[in-house]
Amino acid sequence: MLTGLPELLEATQTTAVASILAIALALVIGLATAAARQSQWLILRKIAGFYVSVIRGTPLYIQILGIYFLLPSLGIDIPRFATGVIALGLNSGSYISEMIGGAVTSISKGQTEAARALAMPMSTIQRRIILPQALRLMLPPLTLEFTALVKNSAFLSIIGVVELTRTAQQIISVSFQPTQTWIAVAIIYFVLCFVLGLVARYLERSFSVQAAR
Amino acid sequence: MSGTPIVNLRAVCKSFGDLQVLKSVDLQVKLGEKICIVGPSGSGKSTLLRCINLLEEPNSGQLDVAGTHMDFEPGSARKFSEKEVNRLRQSVGMVFQSFNLWNHMTALQNVMEAPIQIKGVPKAQAAESAQMLLQRVGLGNKSSSYPSQLSGGQQQRVAIARALAMDPKIMLFDEPTSALDPELVGEVLDVMEKLADDGMTMLVVTHEMGFAVEVADRVIFMDHGAILEDCVPSSFFHQPKTERAKQFLARLLGRNARLQTPVE
Numbered sequence: 001m002l003t004g005l006p007e008l009l010e011a012t013q014t015t016a017v018a019s020i021l022a023i024a025l026a027l028v029i030g031l032a033t034a035a036a037r038q039s040q041w042l043i044l045r046k047i048a049g050f051y052v053s054v055i056r057g058t059p060l061y062i063q064i065l066g067i068y069f070l071l072p073s074l075g076i077d078i079p080r081f082a083t084g085v086i087a088l089g090l091n092s093g094s095y096i097s098e099m100i101g102g103a104v105t106s107i108s109k110g111q112t113e114a115a116r117a118l119a120m121p122m123s124t125i126q127r128r129i130i131l132p133q134a135l136r137l138m139l140p141p142l143t144l145e146f147t148a149l150v151k152n153s154a155f156l157s158i159i160g161v162v163e164l165t166r167t168a169q170q171i172i173s174v175s176f177q178p179t180q181t182w183i184a185v186a187i188i189y190f191v192l193c194f195v196l197g198l199v200a201r202y203l204e205r206s207f208s209v210q211a212a213r
Numbered sequence: 214m215s216g217t218p219i220v221n222l223r224a225v226c227k228s229f230g231d232l233q234v235l236k237s238v239d240l241q242v243k244l245g246e247k248i249c250i251v252g253p254s255g256s257g258k259s260t261l262l263r264c265i266n267l268l269e270e271p272n273s274g275q276l277d278v279a280g281t282h283m284d285f286e287p288g289s290a291r292k293f294s295e296k297e298v299n300r301l302r303q304s305v306g307m308v309f310q311s312f313n314l315w316n317h318m319t320a321l322q323n324v325m326e327a328p329i330q331i332k333g334v335p336k337a338q339a340a341e342s343a344q345m346l347l348q349r350v351g352l353g354n355k356s357s358s359y360p361s362q363l364s365g366g367q368q369q370r371v372a373i374a375r376a377l378a379m380d381p382k383i384m385l386f387d388e389p390t391s392a393l394d395p396e397l398v399g400e401v402l403d404v405m406e407k408l409a410d411d412g413m414t415m416l417v418v419t420h421e422m423g424f425a426v427e428v429a430d431r432v433i434f435m436d437h438g439a440i441l442e443d444c445v446p447s448s449f450f451h452q453p454k455t456e457r458a459k460q461f462l463a464r465l466l467g468r469n470a471r472l473q474t475p476v477e
Contacts, residue, residue: 110313114372117266117309118327118379119302121295128330133317 004171011167025089030096055094084156103134143200225274249425252435279304306376314360321356346374366397
């Protein structure tokens with residue numbers, strides 16, 4: 001029997017909850033950023049473009065540490081767990097905004113034109129015509145991104161969030177069973193990602209019908 | 214009421230960059246009229262249609278469509294609000310060359326979407342009217358099919374039903390049969406003919422000269438962004454006035470004549 005298995009399983013919950021919250025946050029940020037990049041206001045486009053290029057051009061490790069030290073200096077005092085979720089959400093949100101942008105532009109102009117000719121306002125067209133189709137196109141790359149996010153949540157150990165990886169380090173420091181412990185941790189991450197993949201495949205099937213394209 | 218103008222364009226100009234696509238076009242359409250617009254490709258036919266429902270905004274000129282007046286002053290920065298534009302578009306249905314059905318919705322959902330979103334029609338009522346419209350275009354049994362499961366001709370008929378669902382006063386057809394396999398052209402033209410018989414005002418950009426002869430009250434011939442002829446079909450086809458119309462017809466009819474020579 002592996003020492004510390006109950007603790008590992010408990011920490012798995014923290015990893016799962018942090019991942020789910022970060023995914024939700026990333027979707028909101030991604031959507032908002034994609035909208036900002038298409039905005040008619042130059043300033044919004046510039047800010048969104050800057051955010052995306054900063055995230056893309058720096059390591060996640062540095063981003064997490066950066067946010068961890070930046071927030072208190074701005075007078076924002078929140079738990080490490082919340083800081084971690086924000087960092088993961090900000091990181092993933094920038095990539096998601098790029099995916100949304102790509103999917104939206106790949107939807108043919110005729111789809112929008114037919115809606116315009118029927119007197120639909122632009123906001124309705126986005127909500128009813130563009131996004132539902134874009135979401136379908138985005139599901140496979142989104143799944144990859146969310147899988148990466150679950151694995152990247154291991155980096156939250158560096159700011160002291162007691163998730164799976166951090167817990168494993170603590171267990172090993174007393175049990176001296178690094179090999180068994182890390183193998184167990186690897187299996188848990190694998191299962192988490194596997195379940196995520198199953199959910200994604202289910203969504204893809206239930207919602208694409210023969211429609212997509 | 215027949216005789217009332219529903220569309221009135223005056224001196225409408227439209228350019229894309231340096232290319233002037235419409236050169237001061239005047240056009241009056243009376244309620245109930247069926248007009249076919251013909252001409253070589255690139256002559257501005259589609260752009261003319263697209264200016265009527267403001268998918269393209271004219272650079273200058275005036276436009277009256279179904280009671281909405283719009284004045285386009287050259288160089289003026291004034292843009293018409295989305296609301297004004299959409300009020301005009303509610304009276305104008307449009308059918309595209311490439312159908313443009315929404316791929317993520319069934320035939321029925323395609324037809325009921327705009328009445329629900331734009332006019333606030335209750336869902337059940339919209340579905341009922343949509344089903345009736347699909348029946349009218351001969352597709353009552355295809356209401357739950359997605360566009361990808363329908364032939365081109367069927368998709369175009371759904372697209373016609375979708376436009377009719379908004380109860381337009383005028384219908385614009387932009388080469389509605391050009392993207393279809395030859396054997397599917399007939400079913401779409403049949404629906405359009407029925408629509409014409411029901412008294413719909415129609416502006417049809419087409420290469421189907423048979424349809425023009427049978428259905429149109431007027432044929433408009435366009436070339437290089439200008440209307441060169443505007444007359445009843447018989448005089449256009451038998452006594453075209455301009456040289457360019459003669460050439461256009463000769464090319465078109467010559468091709469058909471070759472096709473009709475018996476092959477041993």
